[in-house]
Every structure is written in C-alpha cells, then in structure tokens.
Amino acid sequence: MKIVPIPAFNDNYIWLIHDDESAVCVDPGDAAPVLAYLEQKQLDLDAVVLTHHHNDHIGGVAALQAAKPDLAVYGPDDIDCVNHALKEGQELNLLGQVWRVWFVPGHTHNHLAYILRIEGKNRLHVFCGDTLFSAGCGRVFSGTMAELEQSLARFAGLPKDTLFYPAHEYTVSNLRFALSVEPNNEAASKALEAASKIPTLPVNLSHEKAVNPFLRLEAPEIIASIAAKNMPHASSSEVFASLRELKNQF
Numbered sequence: 001m002k003i004v005p006i007p008a009f010n011d012n013y014i015w016l017i018h019d020d021e022s023a024v025c026v027d028p029g030d031a032a033p034v035l036a037y038l039e040q041k042q043l044d045l046d047a048v049v050l051t052h053h054h055n056d057h058i059g060g061v062a063a064l065q066a067a068k069p070d071l072a073v074y075g076p077d078d079i080d081c082v083n084h085a086l087k088e089g090q091e092l093n094l095l096g097q098v099w100r101v102w103f104v105p106g107h108t109h110n111h112l113a114y115i116l117r118i119e120g121k122n123r124l125h126v127f128c129g130d131t132l133f134s135a136g137c138g139r140v141f142s143g144t145m146a147e148l149e150q151s152l153a154r155f156a157g158l159p160k161d162t163l164f165y166p167a168h169e170y171t172v173s174n175l176r177f178a179l180s181v182e183p184n185n186e187a188a189s190k191a192l193e194a195a196s197k198i199p200t201l202p203v204n205l206s207h208e209k210a211v212n213p214f215l216r217l218e219a220p221e222i223i224a225s226i227a228a229k230n231m232p233h234a235s236s237s238e239v240f241a242s243l244r245e246l247k248n249q250f
C-alpha cells in the first residue's frame with residue numbers, strides 16, 4: 001500500500017492511497033493533478049473520501065465523477081456530490097483495508113477523519129483534513145472552539161506512532177507561531193530548521209505532542225505567554241481558545 005501526496009493549488013495535498021492497481025483519493029480539490037497521476041501510474045480510481053465541504057477539498061469531485069460515472073464518493077451528509085454519507089464509528093472497506101470514520105467537528109460543524117489500518121501492520125494512518133496541521137490546527141469556521149479542542153484531544157489519545165496526513169502544508173508558519181508562544185521549545189526549533197524540506201508530511205503523533213501548541217495546553221511557557229497578553233488561561237479550554245485567537249492574528 002502506498003500513500004502519496006499530490007500537490008494542488010498553493011499549499012494543498014490531495015492524498016492518494018493505492019496498491020499499484022486501484023486507488024482512493026482524499027479531498028480532491030482539483031481533478032487535473034489526480035487524473036494526471038492516475039494516468040501516469042495506470043491506476044484505477046475506486047473511491048473518493050471527503051473530510052468536509054470546503055471547495056479546496058471537493059472542487060475536483062465533479063470532474064472525477066465525469067471521468068468515472070460510477071465513482072463512489074464517501075463523506076459527510078452535507079455535501080451534494082457524496083453518494084455514500086458517513087457517520088461517526090462506521091467502517092469502510094476500501095482497497096481491501098479497514099478505514100474507520102471519526103466525526104471530528106470544529107473546523108467545520110460536520111468534519112470527518114479517516115483512520116486507515118493497513119492489514120498486517122499496527123500503525124494507524126489518519127487523514128485528518130483541516131482538523132490537525134503539523135504544529136497547528138484548522139481555524140474555527142462553522143464548528144466551535146470546544147469541538148475543535150475535543151477533536152484534537154481525541155487524536156492525541158491515538159498511539160504515539162500514528163501518522164497524520166493533513167490537507168495543507170502550513171508547517172513553517174505554524175512552527176513560527178509555536179515558537180512565538182513557547183520560545184524555548186527545542187523540538188519546535190529543530191523542526192523549523194528541518195521544515196525547509198517539503199513535504200514535511202505525514203507527521204507522527206509523538207512529534208506533534210512535542211511541537212504543536214494546540215496539543216501542549218499544559219506547557220508552562222505557553223500559559224505564561226498567554227497570561228502576558230492578558231488573555232484567558234485559567235483552564236485548558238481557555239488556553240486553547242486564546243491560542244487559536246492569537247494564531248488568527250499571527
């Protein structure tokens with residue numbers, strides 16, 4: 001099983017999972033680079049899985065459906081082109097593998113993540129859309145701050161070697177923000193030095209727990225940075241909301 005990032009637009013990744021014959025693609029915001037890759041590698045597109053309704057994640061679906069009219073499109077039930085609507089806890093069988101569906105709202109009110117376990121291997125692969133980015137997280141659009149905090153906390157409970165496949169490469173600007181609230185975080189400094197080589201993705205959970213301020217709500221230096229700006233910091237939820245607000249302005 002191979003997991004390949006197909007770059008799209010300025011900073012999107014369309015993740016393509018394939019077994020050298022059939023492929024599944026995650027969040028095809030643009031069809032052209034996907035069709036070109038499928039053609040080049042002689043792959044048959046089995047299914048599309050969608051995390052949420054934003055156009056940079058679904059904009060290519062219509063053209064992929066035009067190219068393959070019986071294409072299975074899985075995703076949340078608020079997207080018109082979805083022909084297999086999904087809910088929390090469902091399991092899909094795609095490419096002969098099990099994909100568990102998690103409802104992870106926050107960035108949008110109806111956001112899914114897909115947790116792939118490749119047969120014979122323990123490590124989990126999470127296609128997390130715009131929920132988690134390396135060293136950061138998505139903005140809160142139609143979800144709530146509490147939902148996003150809870151969704152990230154749920155990811156944080158997965159095994160440490162779990163690999164995350166976010167839909168964007170925002171790693172450098174996220175690490176600059178992380179260092180602005182936690183200047184002495186050596187892991188974040190090292191990650192910033194290493195981040196000139198892209199893609200920086202996927203990332204594993206133990207790395208994220210070391211560098212991602214949104215998974216480090218108890219870090220004294222982060223809490224002190226927020227206190228110094230006179231922003232709410234009395235609970236982890238307040239720290240989370242303050243961090244998200246600071247990042248919006250960063």
Ligand SMILES: [Zn+2]
Nearest residue numbers: 052054107130
């Ligand atoms: Zn989005």
